Amino acid sequence: MKRFKVFFNIEKEEQWLNEQLQKGYRCTKVSGLGIYTFEKTDKRYVMRLDYQDYLSRQKFKEYKGIYQDFGWNYIKGAWLSGIRYWQKEDDNQNEIFSDRQSKGNYYKRLMGYSFWLGMLCLFFSYSIYKDSGLYLTEGLWSMKGSLFWKALLFETPFVLLRSLPVLMAVFFGSSFYRAYRKYSMLKES
Known part of the structure; x- marks a missing residue:
């Protein structure tokens, strides 16, 4: 399923994506033009968004590694976008900011x-x-x-x-x- 939606507020975007998860649709891709790709799922997921300024290839690799160590999967977003999309199965430890x-x-x-x-x-x-x-x-x-x-x-x-x-x-x-x-x-x- 594909949906077109444009957001200018990162927190509202995150809320909308989590509402789609509650309906049983897991996000698999986000395009820079506001097209979100979803697939049906029976598992419970949670999604979090983070904004990062430009990261070099090495810094981005380290950044992804830290999140992946805690079970987060990176959802590919727009290349130039500073918004990073993270998703994982709901395990009651669903915050990406620990402090x-x-x-x-x-x-x-x-x-x-x-x-x-x-x-x-x-x-x-x-x-x-x-x-x-x-x-x-x-x-x-x-x-x-x-x-x-x-x-x-x-x-x-x-x-x-x-x-x-x-x-x-x-x-x-x-x-x-x-x-x-x-x-x-x-x-x-």
Whole structure:
């Protein structure tokens, strides 16, 4: 079974994948385009996601080895993605972060991920809008009556598409804030 789903929140993605496991479908592959491949299973599995910055081939091998020593199986994800997918049979030891420090480091990595993607979206937005603005129809604001409304309605879907990078920057900013709050709560308690 294949399912298409796009996530911008790693925790919601993990929750959704575990819901699929509860329904009896084990994830076997994740593509970079949001296509998840599942197979039917009778066993109970659990899935955890981790975000890692770039790892060299040797570091990645060590990283995988540590998880595999504890029974986790690596699910192949997108090559460039920093999100790593881990799955194993449910044995009541289902957390990949064994202590507060490793959980805190995870949230710090998520903050960096959100920050840089948000900055990239802001830069892209600036480069798009700096000279032209959102509405590109020549003389739109000087048009009168029904001609104005027709031109405005025609142009608005394109404006929404052009404003997508700004919306993504806002989303990544809120993602950064959520990770920061969780990181701060770990440090305080």
